[in-house]
Amino acid sequence: MVIYGVSFLGACYILGQLLGEFLAKWIGVKANVGGVGFAMLFLILAHDYFNKRKLFSAEAEKGVLFWSQMYIPVIVAMSATQNVVVALDSGVLAILAGVIPVFMCFACIPFLVKLTKPTLPQ
Amino acid sequence: MEIIFNFFEKNGLIVSFVTVGIISYLGFLISNHILRNKIPGAAVSILLGLIVAYFAGLQTGGSKGIADLSLFSGMSLLGGSMFRDFAIVSTAMGASFMLIRQTGIAGAISLVLGTAVSFMGGSVIAFLFGYHDAVSMATIGSGACTFIVGPVTGAALQASSEVIALSIATGVVKSILVTISTPLIAKYIGLNNAHAAMIYGGMMGTTSGVSAGLAATDTKLVPYGALTATFATGMGCLLCPSVFYLILEKIL
Numbered sequence: 112m113v114i115y116g117v118s119f120l121g122a123c124y125i126l127g128q129l130l131g132e133f134l135a136k137w138i139g140v141k142a143n144v145g146g147v148g149f150a151m152l153f154l155i156l157a158h159d160y161f162n163k164r165k166l167f168s169a170e171a172e173k174g175v176l177f178w179s180q181m182y183i184p185v186i187v188a189m190s191a192t193q194n195v196v197v198a199l200d201s202g203v204l205a206i207l208a209g210v211i212p213v214f215m216c217f218a219c220i221p222f223l224v225k226l227t228k229p230t231l232p233q
Numbered sequence: 234m235e236i237i238f239n240f241f242e243k244n245g246l247i248v249s250f251v252t253v254g255i256i257s258y259l260g261f262l263i264s265n266h267i268l269r270n271k272i273p274g275a276a277v278s279i280l281l282g283l284i285v286a287y288f289a290g291l292q293t294g295g296s297k298g299i300a301d302l303s304l305f306s307g308m309s310l311l312g313g314s315m316f317r318d319f320a321i322v323s324t325a326m327g328a329s330f331m332l333i334r335q336t337g338i339a340g341a342i343s344l345v346l347g348t349a350v351s352f353m354g355g356s357v358i359a360f361l362f363g364y365h366d367a368v369s370m371a372t373i374g375s376g377a378c379t380f381i382v383g384p385v386t387g388a389a390l391q392a393s394s395e396v397i398a399l400s401i402a403t404g405v406v407k408s409i410l411v412t413i414s415t416p417l418i419a420k421y422i423g424l425n426n427a428h429a430a431m432i433y434g435g436m437m438g439t440t441s442g443v444s445a446g447l448a449a450t451d452t453k454l455v456p457y458g459a460l461t462a463t464f465a466t467g468m469g470c471l472l473c474p475s476v477f478y479l480i481l482e483k484i485l
Contacts, residue, residue, distance in 0.1 A: 124322050135467060141385050144467030147318050147440070148460045151325035155333075158326060178323035182455065183275045184253045185320045186445045188312030190282035190412065191256065192298040193441075196290035198405040204362045204373070205399050209406025212354030212377040213414070216347055216436040220422045223346065223436070224429045227339035 116174020123154040238304065245307020252305060256281050276416045276449030283409060321444055321459045328456040329427070336431040340461040343435030344468050351377040351438065352469075352477050355403060367482040369396045373403060374481075375473040379439045380404025382469035389474040408442035415446025424450065427457040434458035438465030 127150020131143040138144065154175075161167040198205070241248050260278025264270060268277065286298030295301030300309035310316065355377025356370040364370055372392040376383030376399065383400030386392075392400075415424070415433075423429050434443050434457065443462040447455045 120319070120323050124319055127322065128318070131463075131467075135470075138471060141388075141470060144471075145464040147321055147463035150318075150322040151328070151456060151460050151463075152330075152333075154322055154325045155328055155330050159330065172326075175323050175326050178320050179326060182320040182324055182444075183278070183448050183452070184250075184257060185311060185316050186275075186448050187256055187260075187278045187282045188249055188253050188308050189317055189441060190279045190312070190409075190445060191253075191285045191289075192300045192309050192312040193283060193286050193409065194290060194296040194405055195283050195287040195298065195409065197296065197402050198409055199287065202399075202402075204358065205376075205402035206406050208355045208358045208373055208377050208399075208403040210410055211358060212351040213407055213410050213437070215350050215354050217414075217418055217422055219346060219350060220343075220424070220429065220433055220436055223339065223343055223432050224423055227336070227342070227432070228428065 112168075113170055113174040113177075115168070116171035116176075117178070118174075119157070119171065120154065120175045120178060123157060124150045126150065127153050241304045242306060245305075246310050247307070248305065249307040249311040252299075252308060253311065256285065273416060273449055275452075276413075279412055279445050279449055283412070317441070317444070321440075321455070321463075324452070324459070325456040327453070328460075332427045333431070333457070333460065336428050336457075339428065340431040340435050343432040344438075344461060344464055345472075347436035347438050347465065348378055348469050348472055349477070350436070351407075352473055356481060364396070365485075367478065367485050368392050370485075371473060371478040371481055372396050372400045374477070375469060376400025376403035377407060378404070378469035378473060379466050380408060381466050382473055385470045386474040386478070390478060404439070408439040408445075411437050411439055411442030412445040412449070415442075416449040419450045424454070427454065430454035430457035431461050434461035435465060438462060438469065440466065 128146035130149045131146025135144040257278045260281050261274035264274035264277045289299040289302055293301040297309050299305045352374040356374030359370045359373035368390045369392055372387035375386035380401050383404050384397050387397035387400055424433055437443050440462045443458045447458045
């Protein structure tokens with residue numbers, strides 16, 4: 112049933128986000144630390160585990176796939192609810208401080224990719 | 234008229250499905266027919282969303298874009314962090330654990346480096362604009378990490394509310410810029426594989442920018458970028474008000 116997939120996804124989400132909350136509390140940080148990341152890892156590992164034992168039906172898979180296809184629409188909704196006015200109107204300092212570091216980071220990516228690539232078997 | 238308004242407000246989430254559907258349809262129409270697929274439909278739709286948010290913000294003076302218009306209040310639910318994170322997690326289904334494990338260390342390096350580079354860039358610009366105290370520089374530098382790290386750092390260091398507002402604005406500018414520029418810059422920085430996507434996620438940090446930017450570039454890369462980006466805010470909140478602030482104070 113489709114709901115099994117949605118429920119499975121929800122369970123991974125809850126476990127991951129909770130772990131992120133507790134980890135943040137433990138290291139004394141006022142934000143969720145990697146909740147989404149943990150949830151994704153749970154999803155990958157648990158899906159693998161169930162799939163190998165043929166416990167994950169194609170129907171259930173649809174429940175997860177639906178949400179992964181809803182991803183872009185959710186992002187569109189997110190961008191439509193951003194505070195774009197404050198970003199554009201808050202003056203040159205905020206714009207430069209937002210723009211320049213982004214390009215510095217972009218510039219670092221190719222080097223970092225090259226630096227770490229040799230350890231990977233292609 | 235009142236009946237319609239009340240109805241839209243009561244059924245906000247459903248209204249937002251329809252609204253996003255229309256925005257996406259327009260986005261893909263523009264992408265196919267006017268831009269001849271040079272810019273992907275997803276990217277155009279996201280950009281349309283930002284434009285809508287801008288005009289709605291001008292109209293209402295609020296901070297939540299189109300969601301401040303009561304007709305579209307449901308957009309803040311569909312576009313809020315719950316649905317966003319839920320949808321991001323679901324994209325992990327096709328991701329390969331092997332690839333993630335192989336890139337794990339590179340991802341961790343990129344997280345630290347990304348936080349450091351953004352913090353440095355942001356605080357130097359703050360200095361050039363006349364903020365010469367370590368607290369203000371650190372707060373604005375943290376805003377250059379993500380719009381959550383900025384206010385968290387500012388609160389921890391007891392920065393002025395004006396500086397905290399600036400740091401939030403800086404983070405919002407960053408997330409919008411990452412959204413728009415990623416599909417344009419992807420081919421120049423080799424952003425076409427899982428390995429690069431994980432490094433990109435760590436370097437850029439902003440979960441909303443990274444997830445929207447990758448969605449517009451190549452949906453297959455989303456889980457890898459999002460996976461590292463989700464640690465960036467935590468990393469920033471950890472490093473900026475402590476180690477980075479102390480280093481900055483030493484330098485000054």
